[in-house]
Amino acid sequence: MNKKKFYFKKKILVAGGTGLVGQPLVRKLLKLNAKVYIASKDGKELCPKGIKRFYKTDLTSLKNCLRVTKGKDIVFNLLGVTGSPLVNKLYPASFMMGNLNLALNMLEASKINKVKNYLFTSTYGVYGPNMPMKEGNVWKTFPSEHDKYAGWAKRIAELQIEAYKKEYNFRGLHIVRPGNIFGPYSNYNPKNSMVVSSLIKRITEKEDPLVVWGDGSAIRDFIFSEDVAESMIKIVKSNIEEPINIGSGKGYSIKRLVKTICNSKHINKSPKIIFDKSKPAGDKKRVLDTKKAKKYKVLKISNFQSTIDKTILWYKENKFKTKLRYSFFK
16 A cells, blocks of 8 residues: 555544544544545534534444444544543543443444444543653553542553454554644533643633742643644554654653743733742643654654644634533533
8 A cells, every 4th residue: 555645535534533532533534535535523613624624523432433434444532531630630530431332332333344444532531640651661550539430531542452463463552642632613601621721711801810839849741732633544554553642752841831821922912920829730740752753753743832822713713612512521
């Protein structure tokens, strides 16, 4: 197979194609002349133009997964229930069972329908605390208490992939473990938005003073959504069947993140920042080892400030679209 034409006319399902990574992924696949199908709980109005079909459906159901994967060559499973450490603590069952059902049923359906390539979006929440976040280290300890429910669910889904390879000889199975993804089409629901989108919303909407949980020293690995989408396309095309970390490989403190957002050319006035040390802030450091992604040449890392600028501008111009997104937490 000519790798340059790998995606040409392939029937590809992007499960979660209306979301943060789904939007840029779908657009990139369309440029490669793929036949793209989207399945999501969001409305059709969020679908990029040019797709073959949109399925508005609940993908926690095996029956629905069977319907949308039928006749597809490739499935990108971007589905997941996400949120802050606080939301993880408040809704542990929703986190665990939502992530399990979205993963287990989609792979089972893909196996039954003889899908040729299947990419599963895991999380860096599968890693334990206080250890190098290197692909081979996952099973050496438990997930962090702050990511326990989603972390274990994603680990089980990764184990399912390993089991299907062994028992069914299901090939073309791929796992990506992204860092903290940000970008246009993120979740801006105050109940369960992640740190970048939460801060962009609050600063853009002129919350002043801005109270940030913790002392600002917690370090995270941030990666732009378009870069994640580009890596996924390369991983499937290169047929890499081992888990791959996708992140910047750099640590950015929450204090630096706040400063980067405030320094954006799209922010007119910076608020007074108050770090509330009495509130929890999660693990002190979560940074991915990206040596394997660099070795395979599947990693793209865009400039942090410019991608933050791009995200802020999108939010200011498309605020209404954030209300069209389905919310797992009402």
